[in-house]
Amino acid sequence: MGILNGNPQDEPMHYGEVFGTWTHLSTNKGLIAAYQTYHNHAGDGALKKLIQEAIQGLESENQQVEGLLKANGIGLPPTPPERPIAKLEDIPVGAKFTDPEISASIAINVAAGLVSCSQIMGQCIREDIAMMYGQFHLAKAQFGAKMLKLNKEKGWLIPPPLHVHRPEQE
Numbered sequence: 001m002g003i004l005n006g007n008p009q010d011e012p013m014h015y016g017e018v019f020g021t022w023t024h025l026s027t028n029k030g031l032i033a034a035y036q037t038y039h040n041h042a043g044d045g046a047l048k049k050l051i052q053e054a055i056q057g058l059e060s061e062n063q064q065v066e067g068l069l070k071a072n073g074i075g076l077p078p079t080p081p082e083r084p085i086a087k088l089e090d091i092p093v094g095a096k097f098t099d100p101e102i103s104a105s106i107a108i109n110v111a112a113g114l115v116s117c118s119q120i121m122g123q124c125i126r127e128d129i130a131m132m133y134g135q136f137h138l139a140k141a142q143f144g145a146k147m148l149k150l151n152k153e154k155g156w157l158i159p160p161p162l163h164v165h166r167p168e169q170e
Helices: 015-041 045-071 099-123 127-154
Strands: none
Touching: 015 045, 015 099, 045 099, 045 127, 099 127
16 A cells, blocks of 8 residues: 555645645634724624624634644644724724725635635645535635625625626627
């Protein structure tokens, strides 16, 4: 039996898998801290719910990735401290993130997360890691659809120039 035969969890991670998973975990930890801050700044109830959902999704991913890295003897990146809860009214208007800014930032992060998951999946030689990132990708795509719907419903989506003229059919 070769080194890459049998149970994928018994196979070593290659350097790309280590770097990708470690970087993903580090990024998620930073996003959780940012989203906690966004939650303090958000005024819209639906947006606040989606921020909480995003935090829970990132925490779930982190548990799985941390387990993988620990099982392979890889040190974990540092975790930023949790952000304190603040009242929206206590944040000065000029220093406050607006709901459209928060929503756009989260949507951008979701899009970047989809690309990151795809990249990690593409470089994996361990099936278990590729499948885990496939699940992350699916969850992010579903969450991204919720963000898109919210942005459209609230009028926060700023579309690029729309191409409305089509060539005439002969």
